[in-house]
Amino acid sequence: MDVLVYPDPVLRRGGKAITKFDGDLRQLADAMMEAMYEEGGVGLAAPQVGIEWKLLVLNPVGDRKDRTGELVLCNPKLTRKKGREFDEEGCLSFPGIQADVERWIDITITFQDLDGKEQTLAADGWLARIIQHEMDHLDGVFFVDRLTASDKLRVKPKLLELEADYRPRV
Numbered sequence: 001m002d003v004l005v006y007p008d009p010v011l012r013r014g015g016k017a018i019t020k021f022d023g024d025l026r027q028l029a030d031a032m033m034e035a036m037y038e039e040g041g042v043g044l045a046a047p048q049v050g051i052e053w054k055l056l057v058l059n060p061v062g063d064r065k066d067r068t069g070e071l072v073l074c075n076p077k078l079t080r081k082k083g084r085e086f087d088e089e090g091c092l093s094f095p096g097i098q099a100d101v102e103r104w105i106d107i108t109i110t111f112q113d114l115d116g117k118e119q120t121l122a123a124d125g126w127l128a129r130i131i132q133h134e135m136d137h138l139d140g141v142f143f144v145d146r147l148t149a150s151d152k153l154r155v156k157p158k159l160l161e162l163e164a165d166y167r168p169r170v
Helices: 023-039 125-138 149-165
Strands: 043-045 055-058 071-090 098-112 118-124
Touching: 023 043, 023 055, 023 071, 043 125, 055 125, 071 118, 071 125, 098 125, 098 149, 118 125
Parallel strands: none
Antiparallel strands: 043 055, 055 071, 071 098, 098 118
């Protein structure tokens, strides 16, 4: 399973709500988790692997040997948010780019698990940041869209390089 790299147009499409909770969904979530670990990430959204669903996987530790923090979120929705702070982010779909992004510090989300059962999760700090970053992908929003004007100028040469290197999938 390959992670799509900017400017692949699928990344801007976001995802559609998941309505079928079955073995195929579980297999996809497992494959996404493995792809995330393989790429050295802490989160991965389905649009990043060319699947237009509202599905994301994460592990704040980013280590396949420590799976205690693994989460699979289907159809997540932000229901509460509090406080704002800037901190550095990167993205598997934007290799070589890191920048400070403003996010909510303390959030609550509702989501469905792999069985379709509704769940609620409160998160803060690093976990909240990862969730918000990956949820943005589900709406076709990139972390570079949220940069300050000066950071957008700073990363523009790297974005242009990624655009020049882009080869559409066949």
